[in-house]
Amino acid sequence: MTTALLSVEGLTRRFGGLTAVNAITLDLHVGEVHAVIGTNGAGKSTLINMLSGEIEASEGRIALDGVDITRRAQWRRARAGVGRSYQRTTIFPEFSVHENCRLAAQAATARPWTVWQSSGRCAASNAAADAALEAAGLSNEALRIAGTLSHGAQRQLEVAMCLATKPRVLLLDEPLAGMGAEETDRMLTLLARLKATHAILLVEHDMDAVFRVADRITVMVNGTVIASGNPQEIRENPEVRTAYLGEDH
Numbered sequence: 116m117t118t119a120l121l122s123v124e125g126l127t128r129r130f131g132g133l134t135a136v137n138a139i140t141l142d143l144h145v146g147e148v149h150a151v152i153g154t155n156g157a158g159k160s161t162l163i164n165m166l167s168g169e170i171e172a173s174e175g176r177i178a179l180d181g182v183d184i185t186r187r188a189q190w191r192r193a194r195a196g197v198g199r200s201y202q203r204t205t206i207f208p209e210f211s212v213h214e215n216c217r218l219a220a221q222a223a224t225a226r227p228w229t230v231w232q233s234s235g236r237c238a239a240s241n242a243a244a245d246a247a248l249e250a251a252g253l254s255n256e257a258l259r260i261a262g263t264l265s266h267g268a269q270r271q272l273e274v275a276m277c278l279a280t281k282p283r284v285l286l287l288d289e290p291l292a293g294m295g296a297e298e299t300d301r302m303l304t305l306l307a308r309l310k311a312t313h314a315i316l317l318v319e320h321d322m323d324a325v326f327r328v329a330d331r332i333t334v335m336v337n338g339t340v341i342a343s344g345n346p347q348e349i350r351e352n353p354e355v356r357t358a359y360l361g362e363d364h
């Protein structure tokens with residue numbers, strides 16, 4: 116087993132009297148898709164928001180490459196290699212596919228814009244956008260206006276925008292939401308390819324897809340992890356079957 120790239124220990128988040136995430140411990144490794152599943156309100160988005168730095172943890176520790184990043188601001192984590200996508204599409208629909216990626220790349224650099232240089236000529240951001248589109252399989256759509264892409268391709272573009280920031284960790288919040296079978300297949304192929312060079316956390320409701328693509332699955336119920344293991348172990352876990360998969364075993 117490789118050393119974990121992102122390591123989470125006892126991570127907890129309280130909202131007033133509600134413990135949305137309760138002492139979660141998990142590791143993300145390059146080469147693995149680690150899916151987090153759970154019913155609505157289980158705490159999956161809160162977990163991702165703490166990892167990306169959008170909200171603060173109440174307790175616990177997050178380490179990237181062994182370095183404690185628990186109290187680091189979101190932009191500093193992003194620069195250190197923690198990238199994320201959102202449940203809702205966050206693209207600029209009136210800009211081209213390439214422009215969306217270039218803007219994402221620029222936002223992640225130390226000096227996104229300089230007053231004397233057109234941002235469009237920022238060579239590094241253009242190169243990052245090209246590479247991200249290539250990795251996400253969208254090179255042929257580079258000049259298309261983003262809002263005219265199919266829903267599935269827009270979700271692919273979001274992953275590309277995330278890749279343009281050159282992350283090592285990908286935190287993906289329901290990237291398959293609203294997708295048809297063909298679009299889902301395409302996204303799963305993409306994730307399977309990206310995991311060779313990234314550590315991926317996948318929050319997803321589509322169970323068929325999760326069991327197809329995940330190397331490890333963590334199951335949350337009411338903020339707490341009730342099981343973690345490979346897909347086979349999770350499928351056979353009686354507590355998971357009762358609490359989550361809806362079977363009375």
Ligand SMILES: Nc1ncnc2c1ncn2[C@@H]1O[C@H](COP(=O)(O)OP(=O)(O)OP(=O)(O)O)[C@@H](O)[C@H]1O
Nearest residue numbers: 130133134135153154155156157158159160161162
């Ligand atoms: N900002 C907030 N203030 C108060 N409570 C919150 C806040 N954000 C989330 N919660 C609560 O924390 C719990 C976990 O919510 P969260 O959105 O993380 O669940 P989830 O597993 O992502 O759900 P879903 O699958 O529906 O997206 C829920 O009870 C939710 O109402």
